[in-house]
Amino acid sequence: MRVLFNIERLIKPSTAEINALKSITSVRFLKKNEHFLFEGDLCQSIAFIEKGSIRYYYQMEDRQICKDFLLENGLVCSFSSLFSNEPSTIYIQAMEETELIEMPYEAMQTLCEDYPIWNKLAQIIIQEQIIRAEKRESAFLKDSPEKRFFSLIEEHPTIFKRVPLQYIASYLGMTRETLSRYRRKLHQ
Amino acid sequence: MRVLFNIERLIKPSTAEINALKSITSVRFLKKNEHFLFEGDLCQSIAFIEKGSIRYYYQMEDRQICKDFLLENGLVCSFSSLFSNEPSTIYIQAMEETELIEMPYEAMQTLCEDYPIWNKLAQIIIQEQIIRAEKRESAFLKDSPEKRFFSLIEEHPTIFKRVPLQYIASYLGMTRETLSRYRRKLHQ
DNA sequence: TAATTTTTGTGATTTGAATCAAATAGAGTA
DNA sequence: TACTCTATTTGATTCAAATCACAAAAATTA
Numbered sequence: 403m404r405v406l407f408n409i410e411r412l413i414k415p416s417t418a419e420i421n422a423l424k425s426i427t428s429v430r431f432l433k434k435n436e437h438f439l440f441e442g443d444l445c446q447s448i449a450f451i452e453k454g455s456i457r458y459y460y461q462m463e464d465r466q467i468c469k470d471f472l473l474e475n476g477l478v479c480s481f482s483s484l485f486s487n488e489p490s491t492i493y494i495q496a497m498e499e500t501e502l503i504e505m506p507y508e509a510m511q512t513l514c515e516d517y518p519i520w521n522k523l524a525q526i527i528i529q530e531q532i533i534r535a536e537k538r539e540s541a542f543l544k545d546s547p548e549k550r551f552f553s554l555i556e557e558h559p560t561i562f563k564r565v566p567l568q569y570i571a572s573y574l575g576m577t578r579e580t581l582s583r584y585r586r587k588l589h590q
Numbered sequence: 591m592r593v594l595f596n597i598e599r600l601i602k603p604s605t606a607e608i609n610a611l612k613s614i615t616s617v618r619f620l621k622k623n624e625h626f627l628f629e630g631d632l633c634q635s636i637a638f639i640e641k642g643s644i645r646y647y648y649q650m651e652d653r654q655i656c657k658d659f660l661l662e663n664g665l666v667c668s669f670s671s672l673f674s675n676e677p678s679t680i681y682i683q684a685m686e687e688t689e690l691i692e693m694p695y696e697a698m699q700t701l702c703e704d705y706p707i708w709n710k711l712a713q714i715i716i717q718e719q720i721i722r723a724e725k726r727e728s729a730f731l732k733d734s735p736e737k738r739f740f741s742l743i744e745e746h747p748t749i750f751k752r753v754p755l756q757y758i759a760s761y762l763g764m765t766r767e768t769l770s771r772y773r774r775k776l777h778q
Numbered sequence: 779t780a781a782t783t784t785t786t787g788t789g790a791t792t793t794g795a796a797t798c799a800a801a802t803a804g805a806g807t808a
Numbered sequence: 809t810a811c812t813c814t815a816t817t818t819g820a821t822t823c824a825a826a827t828c829a830c831a832a833a834a835a836t837t838a
Contacts, residue, residue: 576795
């Protein structure tokens with residue numbers, strides 16, 4: 403698993419610890435446009451992206467708004483549903499054929515109790531979420547839509563090759579037309 | 591401590607557990623406009639607001655932007671500085687005379703190792719942060735500035751009595767003039 | 779209390795992004 | 809390959825919020 407390879411660079415689990423982790427994971431395939439989670443569902447598991455891409459979106463009356471994209475090694479989960487045990491307010495959907503390594507949250511909690519190393523990893527993951535959220539908030543507070551566009555191009559140029567532009571536009575808080583105009587500005 | 595009173599409603603710590611918690615706390619007073627943390631500082635503690643109010647803000651070249659406000663029972667901390675061990679990108683400042691119950695993060699980690707109940711509380715707090723961050727992000731994605739203003743009025747009407755309007759305006763991502771116009775709309 | 783400073787409110791104007799309306803390009807399918 | 813459907817681009821127009829300029833109110837300070 404690509405995911406394990408990356409984890410192993412971060413922390414150094416023993417074979418026993420790895421096997422314990424593996425024992426609670428399962429592989430799940432999503433076809434293009436298939437959903438991992440619907441609005442109203444209870445999120446009860448987390449998953450790593452082994453291959454493919456995922457988007458999170460809010461369904462409004464007349465349009466969809468992307469909250470996030472994830473590529474390989476990304477962690478798929480509606481944390482607010484998982485933690486509050488309330489129905490999800492977002493949809494989570496595969497944008498390409500996607501392979502996930504999934505684990506039930508309950509099994510994960512037991513694993514973390516039994517293996518401190520995985521508890522440590524869980525903590526790191528949660529902390530990353532908070533850091534990510536702060537960055538995202540600051541982008542909306544400090545930057546203009548135009549600035550957000552140029553920052554995204556700089557930090558994640560690959561996104562533009564794998565994600566439909568209309569999704570990116572709503573992620574940046576602008577219309578497709580406006581995104582298109584910034585892209586034009588960029589090329590000439 | 592008001593904070594303890596609230597914690598006790600959430601979980602049921604024993605006297606020994608409470609004493610262990612108390613042993614790592616200290617009281618800290620901030621005068622109006624005094625800072626809890628400056629940009630560039632390393633955040634190494636967390637604090638509860640016993641009395642008073644706090645704002646978080648980014649200092650731009652020509653203006654300040656409020657990222658957040660906290661009142662009594664609020665948890666004061668630059669999580670991204672604390673978790674990443676990097677200098678803070680925000681200022682944290684008292685808006686009124688403020689009394690804090692502070693604890694060093696390191697001592698807190700030890701406490702959490704020794705007393706599972708406090709580890710549990712720490713987890714709950716972290717989870718709340720993530721839920722809060724998701725709500726805030728969705729407000730920027732889904733709502734217009736006007737909608738954000740009316741939502742804030744509904745959810746936290748008291749804020750308007752304790753927080754200067756210019757701070758609230760930047761928190762909502764608008765100018766003071768625009769906020770002033772929405773307020774007028776509200777009154778007549 | 780008056781004087782000063784800071785904050786908030788109001789009107790006029792500008793501007794950046796949304797909306798509306800096609801046109802073009804591209805992907806998927808028969 | 810042609811046909812359909814969807815995504816993207818482009819232009820014209822509208823609109824909401826920013827900016828600018830100043831007045832009024834409130835808070836601080838002398």
